[in-house]
Amino acid sequence: MNSLSDNHGTDSGELDSEDGSSCGINMGHIFNFRNEVEATHRMILVQWINGLLPSLCLPINIMDDELRARLSNGYVLCQILNKLVPGSVSVDDFDNSVSSQTENVNKFLKTMDRLGLPHFKISDLQKGSIKVVVDCLLTLRAKSLQNCLVDKISTSSSKSESPRSPSRIFCSSPSKEPKEDQKKLSFASKFQRVLRGPVTSEPSAAPAPTHPVDQKVQDVFQLKGSYADLSAAKISEIMKSNSLDNAPTQSLLSLVNGILEESIERKNGDIPHRLACLLRRVVQEIERRVSTQTEHLRTQNNLFKAREEKYQSRIKVLDALASGTKEESEIGTSQLQQLKTDKTEEEEKKKASEDVIRLMKDQEEKNMEISTLKQELETTKKLYELQRSQLEAAAKGAAEDVARMMKDQDDKNEEISRLKQELETTIKTYELRCSQLEAEAKSAKLELEHKSKEYNHLIEDLRNKEASSESKYQNWIMKKRQYQNVVDFQFRSLQQLKVLWGSIKQDITQGQSIYSEECNRLGVNLKPLVDATEKYHVVLAENRRLFNEVQELKGNIRVYCRIRPFISGQKEKRSIVEHIGENELVVANPSRQGKDAFRSFKFNKVYGPATTQVEVYSDIQPFVRSVLDGYNVCIFAYGQTGSGKTYTMSGPNNATTETLGVNYRALNDLFSILKSRTSTFSYEIGVQMVEIYNEQVRDLLLTDGSPRKYPFPRIMAN
Ligand SMILES: Nc1ncnc2c1ncn2[C@@H]1O[C@H](COP(=O)(O)OP(=O)(O)OP(=O)(O)O)[C@@H](O)[C@H]1O
Numbered sequence: 001m002n003s004l005s006d007n008h009g010t011d012s013g014e015l016d017s018e019d020g021s022s023c024g025i026n027m028g029h030i031f032n033f034r035n036e037v038e039a040t041h042r043m044i045l046v047q048w049i050n051g052l053l054p055s056l057c058l059p060i061n062i063m064d065d066e067l068r069a070r071l072s073n074g075y076v077l078c079q080i081l082n083k084l085v086p087g088s089v090s091v092d093d094f095d096n097s098v099s100s101q102t103e104n105v106n107k108f109l110k111t112m113d114r115l116g117l118p119h120f121k122i123s124d125l126q127k128g129s130i131k132v133v134v135d136c137l138l139t140l141r142a143k144s145l146q147n148c149l150v151d152k153i154s155t156s157s158s159k160s161e162s163p164r165s166p167s168r169i170f171c172s173s174p175s176k177e178p179k180e181d182q183k184k185l186s187f188a189s190k191f192q193r194v195l196r197g198p199v200t201s202e203p204s205a206a207p208a209p210t211h212p213v214d215q216k217v218q219d220v221f222q223l224k225g226s227y228a229d230l231s232a233a234k235i236s237e238i239m240k241s242n243s244l245d246n247a248p249t250q251s252l253l254s255l256v257n258g259i260l261e262e263s264i265e266r267k268n269g270d271i272p273h274r275l276a277c278l279l280r281r282v283v284q285e286i287e288r289r290v291s292t293q294t295e296h297l298r299t300q301n302n303l304f305k306a307r308e309e310k311y312q313s314r315i316k317v318l319d320a321l322a323s324g325t326k327e328e329s330e331i332g333t334s335q336l337q338q339l340k341t342d343k344t345e346e347e348e349k350k351k352a353s354e355d356v357i358r359l360m361k362d363q364e365e366k367n368m369e370i371s372t373l374k375q376e377l378e379t380t381k382k383l384y385e386l387q388r389s390q391l392e393a394a395a396k397g398a399a400e401d402v403a404r405m406m407k408d409q410d411d412k413n414e415e416i417s418r419l420k421q422e423l424e425t426t427i428k429t430y431e432l433r434c435s436q437l438e439a440e441a442k443s444a445k446l447e448l449e450h451k452s453k454e455y456n457h458l459i460e461d462l463r464n465k466e467a468s469s470e471s472k473y474q475n476w477i478m479k480k481r482q483y484q485n486v487v488d489f490q491f492r493s494l495q496q497l498k499v500l501w502g503s504i505k506q507d508i509t510q511g512q513s514i515y516s517e518e519c520n521r522l523g524v525n526l527k528p529l530v531d532a533t534e535k536y537h538v539v540l541a542e543n544r545r546l547f548n549e550v551q552e553l554k555g556n557i558r559v560y561c562r563i564r565p566f567i568s569g570q571k572e573k574r575s576i577v578e579h580i581g582e583n584e585l586v587v588a589n590p591s592r593q594g595k596d597a598f599r600s601f602k603f604n605k606v607y608g609p610a611t612t613q614v615e616v617y618s619d620i621q622p623f624v625r626s627v628l629d630g631y632n633v634c635i636f637a638y639g640q641t642g643s644g645k646t647y648t649m650s651g652p653n654n655a656t657t658e659t660l661g662v663n664y665r666a667l668n669d670l671f672s673i674l675k676s677r678t679s680t681f682s683y684e685i686g687v688q689m690v691e692i693y694n695e696q697v698r699d700l701l702l703t704d705g706s707p708r709k710y711p712f713p714r715i716m717a718n
Helices: 004-014 027-052 064-071 075-084 098-114 122-126 130-157 178-196 211-221 232-240 249-265 273-322 326-359 363-554 613-618 621-628 645-649 662-676
Strands: 560-562 577-580 584-588 598-602 605-607 690-693 696-699
Touching (some): 064 122, 273 363, 613 662
Antiparallel strands (some): 690 696
């Protein structure tokens, strides 16, 4: 790409597609086109900066990163402003520190803001879009070029403009040097007038150039000397013609740069009026071309976007069709292959047309083609508008179809995924169930085999049992016969027993009659015995009566006296017993003399110290029998302490059969006689034990809490 006009012609040719449905432009070409435009803008900017600051020597094909590096310190930006309006920005010596660079950039941006020019952000200069920076500087360039020309024109044509009129926007600080301050104000005024000037250039409607004038323009472009030497008539002739319209943009830029460089080299900043007019005309032409091409590029860009969207939608449709059923996939694949083939052919065609167009690039024919292309461009524009509307409608419909198909496809995919999940779940469940059933079948099979074996064993057992049952049956038959024989034998024996029982019964009957006869005979014999027994009881009662009468005759109250022996520790000398008789006891009274020195006492019987317990009880025993015959008997001992009462009645401690006292012996006799009379008499025996002490009678057997002292609640009297 050598110039803007070249781009214009080339791109217009490329955008002429065969029809709206199959345009042969790919996305890579669109991006290349954009990059080429941006590269062109960068080249214009670099040329402009190199013109202002020749010492920089920026390469014409500078890349974004390098341009960013050169501008990021802000020093170059401030230098550009100072070059356009000297002293507008105060810049210190170049300092590589970040703060100094940021300060320089801020100064530049503030100045741009004061001038009402578009500016960028510091971040754009550091890592953002360099395009924003380039556009800003190109705007500054365009403004400065156009309005400086206007200023020059107005300055040269009318020297009456007041130097005091400019705004004080650039006077950030009061200057101590009046001349310098006045100079700054003058340039600020010029710049402000520049900003107030027309921005858009008037479109050129010139007809095709005539050949002689074009030759003059070529001469101007190829001028090696000073532009100031150009005659006013020549410039006027160029201005009046439309030769500038057909001139290459690069040539126009070279013309402008040449005039500006010459003006700078002359250092007085003055540009002849005619050159200023020429410059303005050239700049207007350049701006018109830039504007036209920008609009054209925007249109093409939109067209490319529409076609891109269309292709994207078609690709999506084909992808959707490809992801559908197998047949649709094959059809979509074939269509996609066909489309790719078409695209390849179109690309080849496009490359071929590019080659043809490049070969047909001729500087002489280019001017003619531009006018033709303009008309074609208009036609193409209309066609493109029409196609775009059609494509937009088709794209909209296709987008809706695609959206609907995609939605359907999504629904189908969701349904398929859901069905797949259900199928997987069912398969897993089926497999699990199959495994369970297999396991159950295996276990059932094993169980059946086990049961079959058991049944076989049972059948074997049953067969064995059947055999044994048969043998048992035979045994039972044999036993039955044996039992039958036994029963027959027993029946015969029973018959014999019956016969025997009859004979025995007869014998018993005979025995009974004999027994009754004997009983009668015994009764007859027993009667004298009964009479004798009755007589015996009478005799016995008489005997008891006589016995008790004897006892009464002996005396109802009998007093016996027992003299105990000396016990260990007692001295025999001190005994007062002088004589012990059968019924008499004589004791001495040492306090008396004469016949009163001895006293004699009479008793039923007197027992001496050597008398045994048996001898004492022998005189008491008859009273025990009287008790059982119904007489009241009382036996009690009387005497002073230690005289031997307890010994006589109970016996000593650890008494033996020989030494037992009267009480034990009386009870033994009592129960003995009672036992002998059991067949004839019934007795009830009760026991009461009392104590008489200090004329108080106490019941010693009461344990129920009732008072022990006499009178007692119940005294059993037998
Ligand atoms: N006939 C006897 N032969 C041998 N020892 C006897 C005889 N009579 C009593 N004694 C002895 O004399 C002591 C006193 O006897 P015992 O306790 O019977 O007297 P007591 O009259 O019951 O006295 P208390 O009135 O004080 O109870 C006892 O040691 C007892 O063994």
